Amino acid sequence: MGIRDLRRIFKGIVINPVAPDRVDYYDPGYLVIEGERIARLTLDDPQSEFPGADFRDMNEKVILPGFVDTHVHLPQFAIMGVGKGQLLTWLNTCTYPEETRFADPQYAEKISTAFFDELIANGTTTAVIYCSIHEHATDIAFTAARAKGVRAFIGKTMMDRNSPSELQEDSQDSIEASMRLFERWDNSDGGRLRYIFTPRYAASCSMSLMQRVGEIARATGAFVQSHLAENIDEVEWVHELFPGKASYAAVYDDAGVLGPRTLMAHCIHLSAKEIDLLAERAVKVAFCPYSNRALHSGTMPYRKLREAGISISLGTDIAGAPTLSMFEQMREAIRATGMTPAEALYLATLAGAAALGLSDRIGNFVPGKDADFLAVAVKPRATAEEALSTLGLHCNKNWVAEVYVRGNLMYF
Numbered sequence: 001m002g003i004r005d006l007r008r009i010f011k012g013i014v015i016n017p018v019a020p021d022r023v024d025y026y027d028p029g030y031l032v033i034e035g036e037r038i039a040r041l042t043l044d045d046p047q048s049e050f051p052g053a054d055f056r057d058m059n060e061k062v063i064l065p066g067f068v069d070t071h072v073h074l075p076q077f078a079i080m081g082v083g084k085g086q087l088l089t090w091l092n093t094c095t096y097p098e099e100t101r102f103a104d105p106q107y108a109e110k111i112s113t114a115f116f117d118e119l120i121a122n123g124t125t126t127a128v129i130y131c132s133i134h135e136h137a138t139d140i141a142f143t144a145a146r147a148k149g150v151r152a153f154i155g156k157t158m159m160d161r162n163s164p165s166e167l168q169e170d171s172q173d174s175i176e177a178s179m180r181l182f183e184r185w186d187n188s189d190g191g192r193l194r195y196i197f198t199p200r201y202a203a204s205c206s207m208s209l210m211q212r213v214g215e216i217a218r219a220t221g222a223f224v225q226s227h228l229a230e231n232i233d234e235v236e237w238v239h240e241l242f243p244g245k246a247s248y249a250a251v252y253d254d255a256g257v258l259g260p261r262t263l264m265a266h267c268i269h270l271s272a273k274e275i276d277l278l279a280e281r282a283v284k285v286a287f288c289p290y291s292n293r294a295l296h297s298g299t300m301p302y303r304k305l306r307e308a309g310i311s312i313s314l315g316t317d318i319a320g321a322p323t324l325s326m327f328e329q330m331r332e333a334i335r336a337t338g339m340t341p342a343e344a345l346y347l348a349t350l351a352g353a354a355a356l357g358l359s360d361r362i363g364n365f366v367p368g369k370d371a372d373f374l375a376v377a378v379k380p381r382a383t384a385e386e387a388l389s390t391l392g393l394h395c396n397k398n399w400v401a402e403v404y405v406r407g408n409l410m411y412f
């Protein structure tokens with residue numbers, strides 16, 4: 001019998017995020033999986049109803065939906081925890097030299113494989129990923145994602161100015177390579193792999209390059225990702241580079257890249273007008289609190305963005321953050337904003353799914369969704385709510401016991 005026909009019941013403490021201010025606790029709960037999909041989540045033991053189903057008692061482990069990391073740089077995997085200084089120094093001294101190494105396909109393959117293994121070991125089953133500028137390295141990243149079965153939005157970084165010579169592209173070449181990747185990979189592997197156009201940030205992209213991306217996105221409905229207002233020096237530099245523009249966000253808006261399928265990372269140093277503009281364009285924001293602390297970038301005005309109605313989800317932004325653990329991003333989000341562990345869990349799961357237009361497929365335990373989940377060993381504990389608090393405040397990768405991608409056990 002193949003996995004597609006297999007019916008399984010997992011018993012554990014199931015924590016199901018359903019809204020920013022609501023999680024449902026099942027203590028114990030029974031998660032019924034049919035093949036690759038969630039069939040049911042219930043407080044009542046369903047074994048008599050499903051005779052012949054495999055039954056697995058997880059021994060009080062906590063079962064959570066797979067994490068959605070909405071901002072991560074694959075080619076920085078090998079330099080997590082390395083480097084010092086703020087954003088612009090760090091890019092030049094640590095990041096760019098490492099990304100240059102992805103011109104070598106063997107190196108790209110080695111790091112891509114290790115990256116996806118580590119992503120899954122952390123319980124992340126969907127990710128939005130920046131590659132290096134190299135087309136071939138981006139193909140390799142897609143191939144590695146497909147081999148693991150994870151959902152991934154992957155883009156070749158675009159840089160046509162203010163970059164080291166090894167990483168600076170001709171504008172037309174950058175567009176053409178991105179289009180080839182889009183045509184090869186977008187919606188492949190059953191729709192689980194998506195291409196995302198990836199102009200790195202306004203300082204390393206010409207207005208004409210960004211305008212072309214905007215045109216393509218409008219014509220094809222493609223996803224776009226970039227960085228916005230991460231660091232004070234970066235913001236000042238962008239103002240100098242685009243002297244006629246009203247603001248940093250207005251640079252992207254004038255290029256036509258702000259829309260509901262655009263993810264902007266960081267969004268720390270924004271005016272009220274810029275926040276309104278992002279809300280008006282329905283831009284999705286990736287909040288990367290650990291990276292923001294590690295690079296001394298500042299704290300994203302989370303409540304202001306939320307009150308403006310902007311969709312916010314969590315991203316690791318390695319190697320800005322020194323870990324792929326979404327638990328550690330939750331902890332940093334709680335510390336930076338005072339949000340509850342429940343809200344942090346929502347940001348790490350269902351909010352990311354919604355930002356990607358996937359709330360009907362992933363993000364929590366609703367029947368019919370993909371059976372992407374992890375089991376975490378949390379002890380000692382008293383209640384499910386306390387277990388969630390422990391997960392939000394103290395947990396890291398070492399606590400992850402098992403990870404399932406569409407019902408397949410991928411890490412244990």
Ligand SMILES: [Zn+2]
Pocket residue numbers: 071073227265317
């Ligand atoms: Zn980033």
